[in-house]
Amino acid sequence: MDSGDFFWGSATSAYQIEGGFNENGKGESIWDRYASVPKNIKDGKDGKKACDSYHKMDQDIALLKELGVNAYRFSIAWTRVIPDGKGKVNEAGLDYYSRLVDELLKNNITPFVTLYHWDLPEPLLEEGGFYDRNLPTYFAAYVTAVVKKLGDRVKHWITINEPECIIGNGYVNGTHAPGYKETDTKKILLAIHNLLRMHGEGVKAIRDNCSDAKVGFVGTDRALIPQDKDDAHLEEECYKHFFKIQKDSPAWSGAIYYDPIYLGDYPKEYYKMFADDLPSISKEDLELIHQPLDFIGENNYASDYCFLAEPSTSTKKGKRVFTIKDPKTMPCADIWWEQITPEGVYYLAKYLTKRYHLPLIFTENGMCDNTEPSSDHLIHDTRRSDYIKSYVDYVLKAKRDGIDIRGYFYWSLLDNFEWGEGYKPRFGLVYLPFPDTTRVKKDSFETYKNLIKEQMAKEKEGKKA
Ligand code: NOJ
Numbered sequence: 001m002d003s004g005d006f007f008w009g010s011a012t013s014a015y016q017i018e019g020g021f022n023e024n025g026k027g028e029s030i031w032d033r034y035a036s037v038p039k040n041i042k043d044g045k046d047g048k049k050a051c052d053s054y055h056k057m058d059q060d061i062a063l064l065k066e067l068g069v070n071a072y073r074f075s076i077a078w079t080r081v082i083p084d085g086k087g088k089v090n091e092a093g094l095d096y097y098s099r100l101v102d103e104l105l106k107n108n109i110t111p112f113v114t115l116y117h118w119d120l121p122e123p124l125l126e127e128g129g130f131y132d133r134n135l136p137t138y139f140a141a142y143v144t145a146v147v148k149k150l151g152d153r154v155k156h157w158i159t160i161n162e163p164e165c166i167i168g169n170g171y172v173n174g175t176h177a178p179g180y181k182e183t184d185t186k187k188i189l190l191a192i193h194n195l196l197r198m199h200g201e202g203v204k205a206i207r208d209n210c211s212d213a214k215v216g217f218v219g220t221d222r223a224l225i226p227q228d229k230d231d232a233h234l235e236e237e238c239y240k241h242f243f244k245i246q247k248d249s250p251a252w253s254g255a256i257y258y259d260p261i262y263l264g265d266y267p268k269e270y271y272k273m274f275a276d277d278l279p280s281i282s283k284e285d286l287e288l289i290h291q292p293l294d295f296i297g298e299n300n301y302a303s304d305y306c307f308l309a310e311p312s313t314s315t316k317k318g319k320r321v322f323t324i325k326d327p328k329t330m331p332c333a334d335i336w337w338e339q340i341t342p343e344g345v346y347y348l349a350k351y352l353t354k355r356y357h358l359p360l361i362f363t364e365n366g367m368c369d370n371t372e373p374s375s376d377h378l379i380h381d382t383r384r385s386d387y388i389k390s391y392v393d394y395v396l397k398a399k400r401d402g403i404d405i406r407g408y409f410y411w412s413l414l415d416n417f418e419w420g421e422g423y424k425p426r427f428g429l430v431y432l433p434f435p436d437t438t439r440v441k442k443d444s445f446e447t448y449k450n451l452i453k454e455q456m457a458k459e460k461e462g463k464k465a
Contacts, residue, residue: 005070005456005459006405006406006407006408006455006459007070007071007110007112007361007406007407007408007409008068008069008070008071008407008408008452008455008456009069009070009071009072009073009110009112009407009408009409009410010064010067010069010072010073010409010410010411010412010413010429010448011072011073011074011112011363011364011409011410011411011412011413012053012072012073012074012075012412012413012414012416013074013075013114013117013118013161014074014075014076014077014080014117014119015029015031015047015050015077015117015118015119015417016047016050016051016412016416016417016418016419017050017051017053017060017412017414017416017417018047018050018051018052018053018054018077019047019048019049019050019051019052019053019054019055020052020054020055021047021048021049023054024080024090024092024093024096025080025083025090025092025093026077026079026080026083026090026093027079027080027082027083027084027085027090027121027122027123028079028121028122028123029077029078029079029119029120029121029122029177030118030119030120030121030122030125030129030177030178031047031118031119031177031419032046032047032048032079032122033122033125033177033178034176034177034178034179035047035177037179040177040179040420041419041420041421041422042420042421042422042424043421043422043423043424044422045417045422045423045434046417047417049435049437050416050417051414051415051416051417051432051437052437053414054096056437056439057099057100057103058103059439060413060414061100061103061104061107061109063413063430063439063441063445064104064107064109064413065107065109066449067413067429067445067448067449067452068449068452068453068456069109069452070108070109070110070456071109071110071111071112071156071407071409072104072109072110072111072112072413073112073113073114073158073363073364073409074100074111074112074113074114075113075114075115075116075117075119075161076097076113076114076115076146077093077119078115078116078119078120078121078142079093079119079121079122080092080093080094080096080097081093081094081097081142081145081146082121082141082142082145083121084121084123085120085121085122085123085124085138085142086121086123086124086138086141086142089145094145094146094149094150097113097146097149097150098149098150101150101153101154102153105153110155110156111150111153111154111156112156112157112158112363112409113146113150113154113156113157113158114158114160114161114218115139115142115143115146115157115158115159115160115202116139116159116160116161116198116202117161118161118162118165118166118170118176118177118419120177120178124138125178129178129191130166130167130171130190130191130192130194130195130198131187131190131191131194132194133194133197135194135198136194136197136198136200136201136202137201139198139201139202139205140201140202140204140205141205143159143201143202143205143206144205144208144209147205147206147208147209147210147213148209151206151209151210151213152210154210155210155212155213155214156213156214156216157206157210157213157214157215157216158215158216158217158218158297158363159198159199159202159203159206159215159216159217160195160198160199160202160217160218161218161299161363162218162219162220162299163192163195163196163219163257164219164220164221164251164252164254164257165220166195167188167191167192167195167251168249168251168252169419169420171187171188171191171251172188172249172251175420176419176420185250185274185277186277186278186279188250188251189250189274189277189278189279190279192250192251192256192257193279193281193285195257196257196260196261196285196289197285197288197289199217199261199289200285200288200289200290200291201288203215203291203293204288204291207291213294214294214295215293215294215295216293216294216295216296216297216361216363217257217261217293217296217297218297218298218299218363218364219254219257219258219296219297219298219299220298220299220300220301220364221242221254221298221300221348222300222302222303222304222344223242223300223303223304223341223343223344223345223346223347223348223351224238224239224241224242224303224304224306224324224347225238225303225304225305225306225341225343225344225347226238226306226307226347227305227306227307227325228307228308231307231308233308234306234307234308235347237306237308237322238306238347238351239351239354241306241322242254242351243255243259243267243351243355244269245267245269245270245273247273247274250270250274255267255270256270258352258355258356260286260289260290261289261290261293262290262293262296262355262356262357262358263290263355263356264286264287264289264290265286265290266281293358294358294359295358295359295360295361295406296352296353296356296358296359296360296361297360297361297363298348298349298352298360298361298362298363299362299363299364299365299411300344300345300348300362300364300365301333301337301338301364301365301366301367302327302333302337302338302339302340302341302344303339303341303343303344303347303348304324304325304327304339304341305324305325305330305341306322306323306324306325307323307325308320308321308322308323309321309322309323327339333367333368333369333383333387334368334369334370334425334426335368335421335425338367338368340367340387340390342387342390342391342393342394343394344394345362345365345391345394345395345398346394346395346397346398346403349362349395349398349403349405350398350403353403353404358404359404359405359406360403360404360405360406361405361406361407361408361409362395362405362407362408362409363407363409364409364411365391365408365409365410365411366387366410366411366412366427367383367384367387367388367427368418368425368426368427369381369383369384369387369426369427369444370424370425370426371383371384371426371442373431373433373440377440378440378442378443379431379440379441379442379443380442380443381442381443381444382443384429384442384443384444384447385443385444385447388410388444388447388448388451389447389451392408392451392455395408396455410429410448411427412427412428412429413428413429413430414428414429414430414432414439415427415428415430415431415432415434416428416432428442429441429442429444429445429448430442430445
């Protein structure tokens with residue numbers, strides 16, 4: 001990827017913001033179905049209307065323009081384009097995204113399109129979902145339809161968002177659609193393998209229809225941060241542990257996805273660890289999965305601090321045990337899993353670029369800060385402003401240290417439907433008093449806006465110098 005301007009953006013996804021759940025021919029996705037089952041979503045709500053971005057596109061674009069971003073990452077709902085998941089293409093669905101792309105470009109905002117952000121067509125789940133070896137073929141047909149329509153204007157593509165959550169939450173712990181609680185390792189590994197093949201088919205379909213496309217895959221990880229910076233050995237240990245496969249939770253082990261994609265094969269320990277449960281993995285599969293990519297997409301919210309335990313607790317051989325600090329003892333955002341650990345982005349970028357040798361883009365980073373409007377009707381979300389500044393500081397430090405980072409996208413532009421958690425967790429720069437979808441800018445909107453302005457001015461100066 002050429003190293004043009006740094007992308008300062010914001011990100012969203014279709015089911016979380018669009019609404020218009022059955023309009024203009026849209027079909028049913030697994031999230032439409034899952035959210036309709038009582039008790040699946042914590043607040044009992046669903047994404048039928050969400051932020052109503054399907055009807056409020058112009059307001060969203062105006063917000064992006066005012067924010068001053070030069071990039072916007074959004075996802076396409078497969079079921080708007082091919083309502084049954086396979087078969088007939090719905091032109092009205094494609095037209096919606098085509099207009100979105102035109103409006104973005106008119107405003108000098110580069111579109112980053114995610115092709116799969118969790119909303120699988122329900123009929124394809126009924127055919128087996130990620131257990132079905134044919135799923136990648138259906139994906140290729142959908143991607144072809146999208147790229148044929150938008151590929152003259154969209155150059156930045158992401159095949160799949162967060163495989164860890166797709167399989168880990170959707171297929172193993174059951175907190176996301178389709179809500180499976182799979183205990184059979186064989187089936188979990190099969191789902192992972194098909195997801196990787198789906199990525200491969202997606203890349204092929206993009207390249208076949210858009211010769212100058214920049215393509216990436218988006219993962220999510222908690223970085224392992226060395227707590228004691230003087231212990232040179234510790235960073236090495238953190239790096240090694242970061243790429244280790246966890247036998248009891250393969251779905252949450254990044255290297256299971258990233259090694260085949262970026263390096264061409266699963267890690268050696270995968271074959272040993274799961275010898276009795278392997279899916280069928282052919283040479284052709286591995287080649288399909290391992291296609292040249294242009295960037296590593298990475299989402300990060302929280303990380304872990306690590307240290308080597310005191311010698312008194314060492315192993316018999318005298319080795320100090322690698323230990324992760326208890327996250328419960330750390331400052332946390334308004335959602336239990338989000339510990340405030342800005343340094344994490346620095347180490348993530350370092351580890352991932354070291355192993356996979358590609359430029360990296362932070363495709364998501366954001367804070368759940370549920371501050372409600374004050375008596376002046378404004379939202380003084382100071383913690384979110386501090387969060388953004390501190391995380392971006394570490395992104396910039398990594399850049400200064402020579403790590404090849406090309407972009408930062410704040411998650412999210414709008415408060416939106418936070419999957420199984422419903423509407424309570426708020427990640428947006430813009431507040432929505434749901435079910436009312438009026439948009440109210442928060443203080444953090446100004447913070448991010450000023451930060452972008454300042455950084456863009458610096459980049460311009462740097463170029464002149
Ligand atoms: C990552 C996901 O991609 C996004 O959909 C979600 O809302 C955020 N994390 C916050 O949990």
